Each structure stands twice: as structure tokens, then as C-alpha cells.
Amino acid sequence: MAFNWSEFYTEQGGRGVRPTFTAGLEAWADTTGTSAPGDAVDLGCGDGVETRQLAEQGWHVLAIDSDPDVEKRVRAEVGDALASRVDVRRASFETLGDLPESDFIYAGFALPFCDPGHFPYLWADIRDALRPGAVFAGELFGPDDEWFGRAGMNFHDRAGVEAMLAGLDVVQLVEDNHRGMSFEGPKHWHVFHVVARA
Numbered sequence: 001m002a003f004n005w006s007e008f009y010t011e012q013g014g015r016g017v018r019p020t021f022t023a024g025l026e027a028w029a030d031t032t033g034t035s036a037p038g039d040a041v042d043l044g045c046g047d048g049v050e051t052r053q054l055a056e057q058g059w060h061v062l063a064i065d066s067d068p069d070v071e072k073r074v075r076a077e078v079g080d081a082l083a084s085r086v087d088v089r090r091a092s093f094e095t096l097g098d099l100p101e102s103d104f105i106y107a108g109f110a111l112p113f114c115d116p117g118h119f120p121y122l123w124a125d126i127r128d129a130l131r132p133g134a135v136f137a138g139e140l141f142g143p144d145d146e147w148f149g150r151a152g153m154n155f156h157d158r159a160g161v162e163a164m165l166a167g168l169d170v171v172q173l174v175e176d177n178h179r180g181m182s183f184e185g186p187k188h189w190h191v192f193h194v195v196a197r198a
């Protein structure tokens, strides 16, 4: 069953930045010894809340999402004053190709929605784009997740996640396996909240 992202954006209206994003920026500050901004990618940026926060801090952000209204939504979130720091690209993970060299790649609750056959290529492109010392932060879903088996989604057990992170400095790998709520209603979540440094 396809996801209705419009319902998701409505339900999430007014949200703050996500904790894994904040943890990722803290890891970046540890890398640099300052919170000096660089080049960031927000993969599956959705409503653009994290994109805006990055732009406010001086980052240059490439915000990517396949949603048809991504440009309108992110431009509205970011506003005119910060617009020059943000590029918005409507693209799917499956057709994205190479990512630009980056200091911070954030993918909040987005990578699981990449087709499983393409996901290894997307992950390789993310890793290739990380400059030395750059930080990846984002979520992956595990096999206990209630959405396991949905068409077009990828899932990884803990060993699989650890294998994906091999060679990176794992700053945070929090496994969350609990019943909670989603924008579709009650749901069992199995989520890995990842922060890793190249």
C-alpha cells in the first residue's frame, strides 16, 4: 500500500527538529571543535524543518525528496531570507545518482522508503559523498517493524546495520523496538537511530 505523505505532513505540522538530527549536529561539532557550517544534504527532507534549521546555522543545504510539492513546501518553510542557502531537488532515491561531497548527510525516517533492490547503491552513494570527518545521521528500520514487507521498502537487522556502518566511527546506534503511533495510527516500530562519522 502506498503512503499518503500529505497526511504525514499535516499530522506533523509544527514539529521540532528530530533528536537524531540534533545528535548528528553535535557529532559534527565534536569533529570540528566548533559548530562551523559546511555542505549538507537532507535526504527525504519532507517538510524541510531540518533543512531550515541547517540554513539558519549557515549551512548550504541540498534538500531532496520525491514528493511533487517538495519545492513549494521547503521554500515556504525556509523563507526568502535563507533561500540562497538552500537548493531543493525533486528526485527519488532510486534515480538520484551521485550525491555532492558533503559534511553532513541527514536522512530522517526516509531511507526505509527506498526500493530494497536499489538501497545498496543509495547507501554506497551516501558513503562516497561523506568527506573525511563528515557525519551521517538518520533512521533505518528493522525486521520487527510493522511495515516489514511493504512494497518498495528496505529493512535491516542489527547485524546488517552494523555491517553497513563498518569503517565509520559509530557515534550512536540506538535500537528502538516498541509499540507506538504513526500518522496511520497505532504501529509497532523497530527503528535504528544512527549517527556515524566518516
Ligand SMILES: C[S@@+](CC[C@H](N)C(=O)[O-])C[C@H]1O[C@@H](n2cnc3c(N)ncnc32)[C@H](O)[C@@H]1O
Binding pocket: 005, 008, 012, 018, 043, 044, 045, 046, 047, 064, 065, 066, 067, 091, 092, 093, 094, 107, 108, 109, 110, 113, 114, 115
Ligand atoms: C516519513 S517522511 C520523513 C520526512 C522528514 N525527513 C521528517 O523527518 O519528517 C519520508 C519522506 O521521504 C520521502 N520519500 C519517500 N520515498 C522516497 C523515495 N523513494 N525517494 C525520495 N524520497 C522519498 C517522502 O516524500 C517523505 O517526505
